[in-house]
Amino acid sequence: MPSPRRSVEGRPLGASASSSSSSPGSPAHGGGGRFEFQSLLSSRATCADLTCARLRASESPVHRRGSFPLAAAGPSQAPPPPLPEEDRMDLNPSFLGIALRSLLAIDLWLSKKLGVCAGESSSWGSVRPLMKLLEISGHGIPWLLGTLYCLSRSDSWAGREVLMNLLFALLLDLLLVALIKGLVRRRRPAHNQMDMFVTLSVDKYSFPSGHATRAVLVSRFILNHLVLAIPLRVLVVLWAFVLGLSRVMLGRHNVTDVAFGFFLGYMQYSIVDYCWLSPHNAPVLFVLWNQQ
Numbered sequence: 001m002p003s004p005r006r007s008v009e010g011r012p013l014g015a016s017a018s019s020s021s022s023s024p025g026s027p028a029h030g031g032g033g034r035f036e037f038q039s040l041l042s043s044r045a046t047c048a049d050l051t052c053a054r055l056r057a058s059e060s061p062v063h064r065r066g067s068f069p070l071a072a073a074g075p076s077q078a079p080p081p082p083l084p085e086e087d088r089m090d091l092n093p094s095f096l097g098i099a100l101r102s103l104l105a106i107d108l109w110l111s112k113k114l115g116v117c118a119g120e121s122s123s124w125g126s127v128r129p130l131m132k133l134l135e136i137s138g139h140g141i142p143w144l145l146g147t148l149y150c151l152s153r154s155d156s157w158a159g160r161e162v163l164m165n166l167l168f169a170l171l172l173d174l175l176l177v178a179l180i181k182g183l184v185r186r187r188r189p190a191h192n193q194m195d196m197f198v199t200l201s202v203d204k205y206s207f208p209s210g211h212a213t214r215a216v217l218v219s220r221f222i223l224n225h226l227v228l229a230i231p232l233r234v235l236v237v238l239w240a241f242v243l244g245l246s247r248v249m250l251g252r253h254n255v256t257d258v259a260f261g262f263f264l265g266y267m268q269y270s271i272v273d274y275c276w277l278s279p280h281n282a283p284v285l286f287v288l289w290n291q292q
């Protein structure tokens with residue numbers, strides 16, 4: 001009995017090879033006045049590509065109503081096994097599915113258009129060194145080392161408390177970004193050159209942008225805990241925004257990586273603010289640091 005899963009394009013479900021004279025891609029008559037399509041492409045590998053649509057055999061009207069052609073042929077012939085889950089694809093994706101795919105397409109298109117510093121030969125290739133300088137300004141290492149240095153030099157309890165929380169914020173950021181990157185595993189854009197200053201293994205993935213999370217987290221932190229004149233406050237916000245934009249211009253990220261990074265950085269600051277470490281709720285940390 002020919003397996004319906006292995007049948008070629010347009011062949012009616014369950015029909016024998018000799019009866020499948022219909023041309024590829026054309027609807028084939030499945031019996032009972034109904035038409036059914038089998039896979040548009042024969043291999044499972046190509047089915048992984050979402051361009052391949054397949055009618056779910058187990059959910060087709062013919063199957064559901066018990067009038068599958070082979071089943072009708074006799075009780076000894078069992079209906080074909082349902083398609084494996086990975087071979088199936090709904091023909092009527094939900095509105096959410098369509099919206100997400102459209103967003104993804106716009107994201108890829110826009111990110112490619114904005115990636116004007118992705119290489120030396122790109123249209124804005126001459127600005128690339130400046131973008132890379134911005135990249136270092138938002139890198140985890142200078143921020144961690146800077147915070148540790150300031151902590152070691154701080155001689156007031158208030159200063160130490162703020163710096164201890166900044167250190168906590170930076171470490172929380174590294175942890176959450178690494179966790180999400182490892183779970184989502186979205187590859188960096190194809191036009192990115194992997195020439196970044198010190199990276200972790202998860203930094204081969206792009207969602208979310210660690211620079212974008214850090215930019216918003218650190219900016220919110222500075223704006224809330226440092227007394228700055230208005231022009232400096234504007235500069236801090238601008239730095240965060242331009243740093244995020246530079247990630248797309250360098251070709252390191254897609255727009256959605258940076259947008260989600262901004263959102264995550266904003267939420268991270270709220271977490272840090274909520275769990276604010278002080279000599280009252282985390283005395284051990286402060287005593288240990290004092291003893292050094």
Ligand SMILES: CC(C)=CCC/C(C)=C/CC/C(C)=C/CC/C(C)=C/COP(=O)(O)O
Nearest residue numbers: 140141144198199200203208209210211212
């Ligand atoms: C110094 C202390 C207390 C701890 C060190 C913790 C640690 C593992 C630091 C690693 C810092 C590091 C290499 C961060 C990577 C930053 C980076 C390249 C992020 C990628 O950003 P993206 O915007 O391209 O996603």
